[in-house]
Amino acid sequence: MKNALQMIKRWDIIITVLLLVISFIPVSIFSYQQAKVEATTENPEYVAVISSRNEEVKRVTLTGHKGTERLNIPEIECNPNTVELHNEEIRIESSTCPEQICVNTGYISKPGPAIVCLPHQVVITIETVGGGEDVDPLIISS
Incomplete structure (x- = not known):
């Protein structure tokens, strides 16, 4: 287990976290668009x-x-x-x-x-x- 932890470098963690954050961008854009649509159609x-x-x-x-x-x-x-x-x-x-x-x-x-x-x-x-x-x-x- 100790050898596996020594193989992980600082940039590996940074890239993984960055990719994880980027993966949530489509969800946030879609949620924003849906909220905007619901706000423009009051009492349809x-x-x-x-x-x-x-x-x-x-x-x-x-x-x-x-x-x-x-x-x-x-x-x-x-x-x-x-x-x-x-x-x-x-x-x-x-x-x-x-x-x-x-x-x-x-x-x-x-x-x-x-x-x-x-x-x-x-x-x-x-x-x-x-x-x-x-x-x-x-x-x-x-």
């Missing part, structure tokens, strides 16, 4: 946009919605009553597609995630309306 109104085959079918205001409601949307082939609103969240409750990815996505309530049903070409996204300017989403690549 969220609207769910339901699209089928690249055409907007329906817009539903999520902000302030109370209770549970099933939407009747005949343009959606999977089932007309599959879209469910629960309080300020939306989801696809059931579908006839084989893998059920859209159903397993669950509820969404804020911009960012989307519900996509590829076999029936249905997309549900959430947009921000009012309460500040729309902020371009951050592109994160790895």
Whole structure:
């Protein structure tokens, strides 16, 4: 053990600490950006946009919605009553597609995630309306 400690030099420790500090820079930048986005969108109104085959079918205001409601949307082939609103969240409750990815996505309530049903070409996204300017989403690549 004593030989291993003698192999470590002062610059080895300095470089290791420096690399450790540098590794936290992306986390701090991302946190700063998220805080800035949240500060610019005070009291936003969220609207769910339901699209089928690249055409907007329906817009539903999520902000302030109370209770549970099933939407009747005949343009959606999977089932007309599959879209469910629960309080300020939306989801696809059931579908006839084989893998059920859209159903397993669950509820969404804020911009960012989307519900996509590829076999029936249905997309549900959430947009921000009012309460500040729309902020371009951050592109994160790895």
